[in-house]
Amino acid sequence: MSNREEILNKIRDAIVNLDIDNIQRLCEEALKAGIPAYEIVMNGMSKGMEIVGEKYERNEYFLAELIMAGEVMKEGMKVLEPHLKGGEVKKIGKVVIGTVRGDLHDIGKNIVATLLSAAGFEVIDLGVDVPPEKFVEAVKEYRPDIVGMSALLTTTMIEMENVIKALKEAGLRDKVKIIIGGAPVTKEFAEKIGADAAARDAVEGVNICKSWMEQK
């Protein structure tokens, strides 16, 4: 194994082992060894996040580990960001994400946004209480591959259907894939309102988005 590979594996493992104490030192070491920052992100930290996601799917890791892994990655990024040139890290896709109108819950949406970024997506987070017209405007402006919507309550998830209708009316529905998530959301509901997928949790959501990009 080359020195380069060894350092990247250590960074990957630091993410998997939630080693917040050493991630910055390892990132600095990698930069000193001449590894470009984007490669450290893509072949070190993102690989680590991928493994964290797999462990979560297998119930070896839970929400706490998922959030902590995101935190470790953020620490590493503090070192790498000044070395990343604009556009150097190739994004695998673009996602517009938001909690729908009438709903202010943002915990799940934020976790999904963090994991999407870690997986290499460009994420445009519209925030909470987002009306359909704001989703439409964002799709026009950013031309995303995917629109993600979140809702906590049975009474607010119905708003997702209004977003889809608005996208249809604006002639944009076929330009994007739509994924929905949140406590009350089911695959049946997604089918009923014309979304492309419902994610059981954040990791499944990211995997679905990745598979869509691979199919493109």
Add this chain to the structure above:
Amino acid sequence: MDLKRDLSVRERFFEVAFFGNPDKIPLSLWEIRPATLKRWWKEGLPYGVSASEYFRFDIYGLKSINIVSYPSEGFRWELSDTLVNLGPIPPFEYKILREDERYRIWIDSLGITQMGFQDDWRDGWSGFATRTFLEFPVKTKEDFEKIKKRYDPYSVERYPPKWGDMIKKLNERDGAYLVSVSTRGPFWWIRDMMGLEATLISLFKDRELIHEILELYIDFHSKVLRRALEEVEVDYIILNEDMAYKHGPMISPSLFKEYFSQVYHEITSFFRNNGVKVILVDSDGNIEPLLPELLKVGVNGMTPCEVAAGMDVMTLRQKYPNLIMMGGIDKRKLSSSKEDINGEINRVTPAIKMGGYFPGVDHAVPPDVSFENFRYFIDSLKKICGWMNQA
């Protein structure tokens, strides 16, 4: 099910809880929240009358008096003059920081800054309010040291002026109702101080702080509640946690063991040594991966067994033969057809007959459930539970 003489509320509770021979099964029913009530008042429930009054939850439900009070996130909390006060004393000053037509940003009595919809709070809580949490009172050890002062177990206000009257009344109840303590569990306790994300991160990053917050939990609750438990016989405890969601618990069984097993062991031992026989954990979501450990450390019951998260009372019964369960009926089915409601009740009927289970909706009844459907649901469930001849 063998029928025998009418039991008292207490006798019936323990007969069900410990797989005995109850005459009827009490239903586990939540207070109907304002948003749902508003709908039902338009659909036939007499205006201004609560659903619990109309449907006589006092007869069919778990007729209980909870003897403690603490602030809920979002609310203004005032010291009770009849209940044991388990909140911060003094409470944080409830204050609206900013507001417009649509939103308000405020600090609640727990010191949490949050943003909510005016419509959810202007005329009192709507019952299904979502919020964005902006700031929690504990971010550092220094913050914790400050908040700790508000949890002095010996504050004179912990026991209210009318506590003596309350005790007299409770001790004369003669089995006519249950006495409970519904309070924060250790996970909820930390989350109220730090918020969910910071709590989860601190489990890895700031172990010492988490242990200190948990030490305060045990010290505070055991010191404050000792007197209450000595003066009145408490029938059951609910430790509110909400530490799971659809996918599973928010923390792994190993993190639970590292931080919470000892705390649970101590608090449940304290309750048991003071005569409490039923200790339930209240958590939405799929908390099943933590159940084996929870049972080991002294918990013997679970509520509300949320179906949408995969908590199925029949499966739980098979895996945990002695587990006491409450809830377990899918709230989402109540807004569907009567056939679906029947199907849902039929699904849990074997568990009702096996004992150890108080059936009820697995969370608050949402406002998409009609008054007619709820009436049908209650009537059907009452029949299964042996209440056919009651008014």
